[in-house]
Amino acid sequence: MRGSSAGEGVPRVMQTDRSPRPLTFATITYRAEDTLxxxxxxxxALYARGEDVASIIVVDNGAPAMSRRTRKRLLAAYGPLADRVRIVPRSALGADVASSGWMSQQVMKLAVHRLVTTPTYVLLDAKNHLIRPVAVDDFLAADGRAxxxxxxxxxxxxxxxxxxxxxxxxxxxxxxxxxPPTSTPFVMHTDVVxxxxxxxxxxSGRPFTEEFVAADLTEFPLYSGWLLRRDxxxxxxxxxxxxQSPTIWGGGANRAGVERAIAEAKERDAPAFGVHRRALNRLDADTxxxxxxxxxxxxxVSGPAEFSALRRAFRWQYGSEILRARVAARVPSRRA
Incomplete structure (x- = not known):
């Protein structure tokens, strides 16, 4: 793609009106992350202002698909925002992104723009949680820049x-x-994607998903790098x-790592906080x-007892997903 004249004729995305714009939030998730x-x-439900949220898109990248019971419980958890939530299968993003897996999940973060009707959308991972009241200006400058x-x-x-x-x-x-960072929350301009x-x-002369996988690309660096080349x-x-979104990663799943991330969130008045699934799986009761x-x-959460119950549910989901992946890896393809 080195010789391409990328983005010719595509204007910069800086917005000149300074009116607030409601945002779309999008998350790609799967069964190991249902509790997250x-x-x-x-x-x-607690911290996103209704007037700032146009839509919430949850893309189910799991196999099996999210159960009816889980969908119902998830929608209820969004509280006053529930009427703006769309839980969609990965196939809703197009036939070319219908497969599951880590690479396709990256593609979906870009392909989800097809369902977005606002100028910008905020990509979250399931590990991201809001921890204080947020508004549009936590994600966008007054002129519309991310x-x-x-x-x-x-x-x-x-x-x-x-x-x-x-x-x-x-x-x-x-x-x-x-x-720019390669982590969430990450703001994307819909027209740029x-x-x-x-x-x-x-x-490339082939569908985006095929090229993305063949070239072994990564979603956020591609978005930012393409912008830099264009502008x-x-x-x-x-x-x-x-x-700011201090995160407990798998390698920091110890008491010092947990306390450090929490202290950072408080000191920086971070709008979001992250708990990676590997970290949550590794934490013991004391940690x-x-x-x-x-x-x-x-x-x-309502208290330590509920957190413990949710953590047990998560560890069961996480373990089941690992088991499914191992079984799938051992079963030969039935394709001719």
């Missing part, structure tokens, strides 16, 4: 993924020294103001105690 998605729904931070990927574990995208786009490798997908398809800088789309207290304080 429930907590996210509760957090949005809030984001910049960081160096020189010593980051995702450096190879970022560099692969930069090479694909024909960008200088040193671009990775100051590059549409133009990006159209350009990749035109340049020459990030100034028209991003304002340097990171959306999880500060997290239970924090989520209780923020009203997302």
């Amino acid at each position: 998605q429930l907590l996210q729904a509760r957090s949005m 809030r984001t931070g910049f960081q160096s990927y020189r010593d980051h574990p995702l450096l190879p993924r970022v560099q692969k995208v930069l090479e694909y786009l024909g960008l200088d490798p040193t671009t990775a020294d100051r590059f 549409a133009a990006l997908i159209a350009d990749v398809e035109a340049s 020459g800088d990030f100034d028209g789309t991003y304002v340097d103001d990171a959306i 999880a105690a500060p997290l239970a207290d924090f989520l209780t304080e923020r009203g997302i």
